[in-house]
Amino acid sequence: MTELLMKDFVDRAALERLQLERMQNTLDRVYNNVPFYKQAFDSVGVKPTDLKRLQDLAKFPFTMKSDLRNHYPFGLLASDQKDVVRIHASSGTTGKPTVVCYTQDDLGIWSETMCRTLEAGGLTSRDIVQIGYGYGLFTGGLGVHYGAERLGCAVIPMGGGATEKQLLLIKDFGTTAVCCTPSFFTHLIEVAEKIGLDFRQTKLRVGFFGAEPWTDAMRTFIEEKSGIKAFDIFGLSEIIGPGVSADCEAHNGLHVFEDHFYPEIIDPDTGEVKAPGEEGELVFTTITKQAMPMIRYRTRDISSLAYEKCACGRTLVRMSSVKRRSDDMLIIRGVNLYPSQVESVILDVEGTEPHYQLVVTREKAMDELEIRVEVTPQVFTDEVKVLENLRDLLSAKVKQLIGISAKITLVEPGTIERSVGKAKRVIDLRHS
Amino acid sequence: MTIRQLSIFLENRVGRLATIAKILGDAGQNIRGLSVADTQDFGILRLIVDNVNEAAAVLRQHDVVCHINEVIAVEVANTPGGLAKVLSVIVNTKINIEYMYAIAEPKTANPVMIFRFSDPQAAGEALRQAGMNIYSEKDLLQG
Numbered sequence: 001m002t003e004l005l006m007k008d009f010v011d012r013a014a015l016e017r018l019q020l021e022r023m024q025n026t027l028d029r030v031y032n033n034v035p036f037y038k039q040a041f042d043s044v045g046v047k048p049t050d051l052k053r054l055q056d057l058a059k060f061p062f063t064m065k066s067d068l069r070n071h072y073p074f075g076l077l078a079s080d081q082k083d084v085v086r087i088h089a090s091s092g093t094t095g096k097p098t099v100v101c102y103t104q105d106d107l108g109i110w111s112e113t114m115c116r117t118l119e120a121g122g123l124t125s126r127d128i129v130q131i132g133y134g135y136g137l138f139t140g141g142l143g144v145h146y147g148a149e150r151l152g153c154a155v156i157p158m159g160g161g162a163t164e165k166q167l168l169l170i171k172d173f174g175t176t177a178v179c180c181t182p183s184f185f186t187h188l189i190e191v192a193e194k195i196g197l198d199f200r201q202t203k204l205r206v207g208f209f210g211a212e213p214w215t216d217a218m219r220t221f222i223e224e225k226s227g228i229k230a231f232d233i234f235g236l237s238e239i240i241g242p243g244v245s246a247d248c249e250a251h252n253g254l255h256v257f258e259d260h261f262y263p264e265i266i267d268p269d270t271g272e273v274k275a276p277g278e279e280g281e282l283v284f285t286t287i288t289k290q291a292m293p294m295i296r297y298r299t300r301d302i303s304s305l306a307y308e309k310c311a312c313g314r315t316l317v318r319m320s321s322v323k324r325r326s327d328d329m330l331i332i333r334g335v336n337l338y339p340s341q342v343e344s345v346i347l348d349v350e351g352t353e354p355h356y357q358l359v360v361t362r363e364k365a366m367d368e369l370e371i372r373v374e375v376t377p378q379v380f381t382d383e384v385k386v387l388e389n390l391r392d393l394l395s396a397k398v399k400q401l402i403g404i405s406a407k408i409t410l411v412e413p414g415t416i417e418r419s420v421g422k423a424k425r426v427i428d429l430r431h432s
Numbered sequence: 433m434t435i436r437q438l439s440i441f442l443e444n445r446v447g448r449l450a451t452i453a454k455i456l457g458d459a460g461q462n463i464r465g466l467s468v469a470d471t472q473d474f475g476i477l478r479l480i481v482d483n484v485n486e487a488a489a490v491l492r493q494h495d496v497v498c499h500i501n502e503v504i505a506v507e508v509a510n511t512p513g514g515l516a517k518v519l520s521v522i523v524n525t526k527i528n529i530e531y532m533y534a535i536a537e538p539k540t541a542n543p544v545m546i547f548r549f550s551d552p553q554a555a556g557e558a559l560r561q562a563g564m565n566i567y568s569e570k571d572l573l574q575g
Contacts, residue, residue, distance in 0.1 A: 375441050375474075375497050382439035382501045382548070383530070384469050384476055391473075410474050412443045414495040 004112060005119050007259060008314045012307075015315070016054060019262055022287035024051055027060070030293050033078040036071055037295060057264065057285060058273045062296045065098060068238065073099040079291045089137045090237050097137070100237050101291040107146065109288055113257040114147020114243035120255065120314075121206055121231040121247065123177055125152030128203075130169060132180030132188075133211065134160040134421055139241030140211055144179045147243060153177070160184065161420040163191050174203040179233075182209040182218055183423035186354050189225045190418075199226040208233045210242055212422045213301075213322050215340050217347035218354055219251070232321050238297050239284045245319055250311040253318030260288045263319060264296070265305050268326055279304045281326060282319060300326045330360060330426060332367045335404045339425040342371060345397045349390070351378035355416045362430040369406040371398065374413045433556040434502040435569040436484045437546065441497040442468070442475040449477065452496060456481065459490040464573065465535025465546060480505075480535055480546065482573055502552045505535075505572050507565035510542045518545065521562040527555045537572070544572070 027048035089097035133140030210233035245254035324338035549555035
């Protein structure tokens with residue numbers, strides 16, 4: 001066990017003492033260095049010294065994505081500009097991107113937590129890691145890159161896209177681990193089949209998939225189709241990037257690197273902190289980051305926390321894998337729907353593949369949901385009835401499990417756009 | 433006794449049939465006969481082609497979902513009652529006709545009917561015993 005990995009097995013009482021000390025320091029720093037935080041704390045009458053126990057964090061105000069935008073680009077810096085060594089940004093769909101800055105120490109934290117993420121999936125310095133996340137302003141590529149390098153792996157900085165080249169390198173370079181979005185990996189599986197490449201005949205044995213919500217059904221699909229082990233990785237650039245929490249062999253939630261990122265679950269409507277085990281919105285406070293600490297940052301991701309020791313022996317709290325983001329939620333005729341629910345339904349039916357899209361329209365003030373699913377050779381025969389049965393089965397399952405009537409449209413393979421990054425699962429035409 | 437037919441999944445979208453016809457044409461596959469079963473949302477195109485294996489392979493390269501299955505090709509007399517005579521043989525066997533369509537056969541003045549039976553082998557045998565002219569794949573496509 002490496003020295004880094006031991007941090008995942010720390011005594012919880014010692015961990016909490018460390019968290020409290022780090023949290024107090026962070027609150028003190030942001031209060032004195034960032035006008036936004038001073039004003040936010042003052043407006044609710046709370047001072048850094050009011051944090052006597054970890055639970056006291058609930059007295060402090062939340063930080064939202066809009067706060068980052070309002071202080072674009074560097075208004076939330078807690079360090080001197082000269083200490084910033086890296087700037088990343090997430091694509092802003094509404095104009096300005098969300099900017100995050102890193103000091104040298106921050107990059108150290110990031111590569112450490114990413115390294116621990118890869119170790120939790122069983123990687124060692126002997127592995128060859130192919131990175132299929134985008135490089136550039138997006139944190140995915142470089143985040144995983146630095147973590148894999150820190151672990152001593154051989155890193156292939158492939159970046160996103162270039163499907164056939166990815167497959168060529170997996171085969172020729174003897175890639176043992178791949179990191180990309182789960183939807184991109186399903187695309188790799190599809191193209192590999194087409195060109196006659198069997199992953200079981202390559203050295204590939206493990207994949208780290210993140211940057212979009214995915215389901216257990218998708219894990220099963222990926223593992224059965226490719227023969228590799230699939231691990232969920234979680235992160236967001238506002239907190240650090242990938243490497244906020246990591247899946248282990250037990251697949252029983254993702255271990256949060258709590259010595260750097262302190263998680264809470266809140267009721268998204270009232271902001272009240274929820275008890276362990278209860279589901280709600282995930283909130284993070286960074287307790288070591290220097291350049292741009294985040295205090296109670298609201299992720300919009302829905303999860304829950306489990307503090308019981310994991311079967312893998314790690315003592316770090318587990319967050320349930322993020323199946324849905326409150327931002328992704330569709331409200332259709334008053335019913336809440338997440339694309340991941342549809343994914344589970346589809347993959348539960350024999351012979352289907354995770355190529356699907358939700359199209360929402362409004363006709364005469366009524367929302368209509370169409371679910372487009374690709375027909376596969378496995379389910380197709382000469383009979384109309386077989387296809388009609390498939391369509392009716394999917395429709396009945398959606399109705400039963402989600403409580404909404406949807407029109408199922410069977411489409412030809414390859415007609416739903418393949419993502420080389422984050423999958424676009426929903427086309428909402430109601431407001432266009 | 434049976435011949436092989438190619439069934440193709442067709443999304444109900446403009447130009448799909450034309451696309452498939454072009455893929456087969458470019459691959460040098462002659463379409464000898466066809467039928468389309470359509471529902472509101474999708475259709476199944478059924479084809480008799482020169483070489484069913486090659487046609488299926490080239491379509492699959494273009495991500496077209498297809499399936500090869502067995503049908504019976506029967507010559508039907510080009511006179512009143514010609515079809516009735518064929519069908520009367522089947523009625524007595526309790527074999528179901530799932531669908532049927534006619535194709536042109538240049539070698540004879542009579543039309544050739546393609547039948548999809550619930551039990552192609554048994555239906556073919558019954559028709560043969562009744563003296564019907566059943567085409568083999570070789571006779572129909574290469575003769």
